[in-house]
Amino acid sequence: MADAKAAGTETTRRGALAWLLGAWGLFGGACAVGAGAMGRFLFPNVSFDPPQTFKAGYTSDFEVGKVDERFKAKYGVWIVRNDEEIYVLSTTCTHLGCQPNYLEAEAKIKCPCHGSGFKPTGINFEGPAPRPLERFRIVLAEDGQILVDKTKKFQYELGQWDQPEAFLKV
Amino acid sequence: MGFLRDLVNAIFTGPTLGPVLIFTISVGGVLALLRWYRVLTRPKVAGAALVAAVVAFALSLGDHNFRLIVAKPDNVPIVMLFFLVGFFTWLALRQAALNDERIEQGKPPREAEESEKSLTWPDLVYIEFLSTVFVTAALLLWSILLKAPLEPPSNPTETPNPSKAPWYFLGLQEMLVYYDPWMAGVVLPSMIIVGLIAVPFIDPNSKGSGYYTLKERKFSIGMFLFGFVSLWCTMIILGTFLRGPNWNFFGPFQRWDPHLLFPLVNVDLSEYVWVHWLGVGKPNSILLREMPGFLAVIAYVVLVPPLFAKRLIPVDIAAKIRGSGLPKALGEVLAAPFAAKAFFAEMYQRLGFVRYNVLMLLVLSMMSLPIKMVLRWTINLKYIVSIPEYFFNI
Numbered sequence: 001m002a003d004a005k006a007a008g009t010e011t012t013r014r015g016a017l018a019w020l021l022g023a024w025g026l027f028g029g030a031c032a033v034g035a036g037a038m039g040r041f042l043f044p045n046v047s048f049d050p051p052q053t054f055k056a057g058y059t060s061d062f063e064v065g066k067v068d069e070r071f072k073a074k075y076g077v078w079i080v081r082n083d084e085e086i087y088v089l090s091t092t093c094t095h096l097g098c099q100p101n102y103l104e105a106e107a108k109i110k111c112p113c114h115g116s117g118f119k120p121t122g123i124n125f126e127g128p129a130p131r132p133l134e135r136f137r138i139v140l141a142e143d144g145q146i147l148v149d150k151t152k153k154f155q156y157e158l159g160q161w162d163q164p165e166a167f168l169k170v
Numbered sequence: 171m172g173f174l175r176d177l178v179n180a181i182f183t184g185p186t187l188g189p190v191l192i193f194t195i196s197v198g199g200v201l202a203l204l205r206w207y208r209v210l211t212r213p214k215v216a217g218a219a220l221v222a223a224v225v226a227f228a229l230s231l232g233d234h235n236f237r238l239i240v241a242k243p244d245n246v247p248i249v250m251l252f253f254l255v256g257f258f259t260w261l262a263l264r265q266a267a268l269n270d271e272r273i274e275q276g277k278p279p280r281e282a283e284e285s286e287k288s289l290t291w292p293d294l295v296y297i298e299f300l301s302t303v304f305v306t307a308a309l310l311l312w313s314i315l316l317k318a319p320l321e322p323p324s325n326p327t328e329t330p331n332p333s334k335a336p337w338y339f340l341g342l343q344e345m346l347v348y349y350d351p352w353m354a355g356v357v358l359p360s361m362i363i364v365g366l367i368a369v370p371f372i373d374p375n376s377k378g379s380g381y382y383t384l385k386e387r388k389f390s391i392g393m394f395l396f397g398f399v400s401l402w403c404t405m406i407i408l409g410t411f412l413r414g415p416n417w418n419f420f421g422p423f424q425r426w427d428p429h430l431l432f433p434l435v436n437v438d439l440s441e442y443v444w445v446h447w448l449g450v451g452k453p454n455s456i457l458l459r460e461m462p463g464f465l466a467v468i469a470y471v472v473l474v475p476p477l478f479a480k481r482l483i484p485v486d487i488a489a490k491i492r493g494s495g496l497p498k499a500l501g502e503v504l505a506a507p508f509a510a511k512a513f514f515a516e517m518y519q520r521l522g523f524v525r526y527n528v529l530m531l532l533v534l535s536m537m538s539l540p541i542k543m544v545l546r547w548t549i550n551l552k553y554i555v556s557i558p559e560y561f562f563n564i
Contacts, residue, residue, distance in 0.1 A: 115417030
């Protein structure tokens with residue numbers, strides 16, 4: 001003990017606190033840097049997600065009474081044209097989010113996960129899906145093409161399908 | 171043979187008859203086992219059942235479509251499950267039958283006479299060593315003979331049809347067909363776990379500890395067999411072998427045709443009541459619209475437990491029916507609900523208010539699953555309470 005004092009290596013109370021503070025400071029700093037890096041990770045430089053808004057061609061590209069599957073793979077929507085209007089249906093099942101298939105021969109949309117069935121209008125009529133498929137905003141762009149905007153959705157059970165941009169009169 | 175195959179296919183294809191029949195067989199089987207377990211677990215009877223099952227299975231393997239599903243590497247464990255669950259149920263009930271006979275003769279159970287002690291070395295270590303060797307060999311063989319189903323990288327735009335969960339989740343997936351996700355995925359599974367944890371606190375019966383018996387623990391074992399075999403295992407088997415493309419029911423020897431069409435229109439209870447029965451159209455107010463459903467659910471949860479707990483009629487109706495000179499089987503069936511009622515009244519006396527009601531809540535939530543399943547299969551009932559506006563469906 002006496003030798004240690006003489007050599008000046010004895011740990012004092014103040015010294016221990018300084019060490020403690022330094023160590024925790026370093027640890028906290030490292031954690032902060034790690035958290036920052038993690039946060040940065042959530043905002044990638046390049047996003048390969050397809051844009052939420054896209055042009056889908058002219059109204060004449062869509063046949064009356066057909067469910068158009070061209071935009072299913074990339075944008076996750078069906079574009080349907082009936083006698084009066086064109087509307088955009090989400091391809092996400094409202095039960096648990098699987099992607100249903102459109103069965104053309106039976107004219108229905110059927111989910112392979114739990115058997116939910118929807119009419120081409122999006123109305124649920126069989127299986128467990130609790131509500132109809134969602135529709136997306138559809139308007140005409142300035143160049144006359146159809147503009148689909150997936151950031152705004154219209155839900156039938158909330159009475160939103162009658163709203164102006166939920167469908168396109170043709 | 172071809173005729174039989176077509177008959178089976180005709181019965182099991184479609185949304186109504188097949189599932190109802192399978193469920194009836196599995197519930198009826200468990201009930202029969204509980205009632206006549208001493209006869210049914212005799213080695214000759216059980217052996218005959220095993221032989222019949224194996225022969226039926228082997229003959230079915232001759233069918234191309236059956237083989238396609240049964241021999242799929244994913245599904246091989248379910249075939250094993252079918253036989254293993256049967257075997258272990260038999261094993262336990264057989265020992266229970268032997269013990270119950272001894273107890274009736276005034277003798278202690280076999281476990282009390284046979285010493286259960288054995289030496290760690292060499293007995294236990296030898297067994298463990300041999301088991302390790304055999305299990306390793308079996309797993310090696312299995313992995314060589316049945317290829318792991320490696321598939322191409324996942325593609326979010328292409329959902330396989332049918333999309334099946336791993337086999338141990340198929341019961342859950344089947345539950346999700348009948349109930350809303352929050353109910354089938356959250357409430358009911360939590361109830362199963364909490365309920366299993368609560369069993370020792372609900373059940374004060376100390377009998378059956380350390381030995382097999384059915385007579386002294388009929389209710390507990392019956393409830394377990396119903397929940398595990400009649401519901402869980404049956405749903406796994408339904409989901410594995412009979413659910414085909416578009417999640418339709420297919421016969422066991424039928425080609426899985428993705429274009430096979432079943433006209434199915436599911437109807438909520440509110441629509442049945444307001445539109446079909448009263449003919450007035452659904453009211454605009456959500457609360458009024460769903461009132462029939464709320465009343466049904468409240469009646470089920472709140473009224474059933476006290477109804478079963480009280481002795482409404484002082485006469486023992488079950489005994490009267492049994493003694494009324496009806497054919498024996500008919501008398502048994504007619505007397506069963508009254509006997510159950512008397513049984514629950516007696517249980518209320520035994521367990522007291524709190525434990526009885528906790529038990530009933532667990533039993534009722536378990537029974538809500540088969541009730542909803544049968545309603546969906548028979549009258550296409552979709553939801554009893556259906557409020558899609560607020561994501562609340564029962």
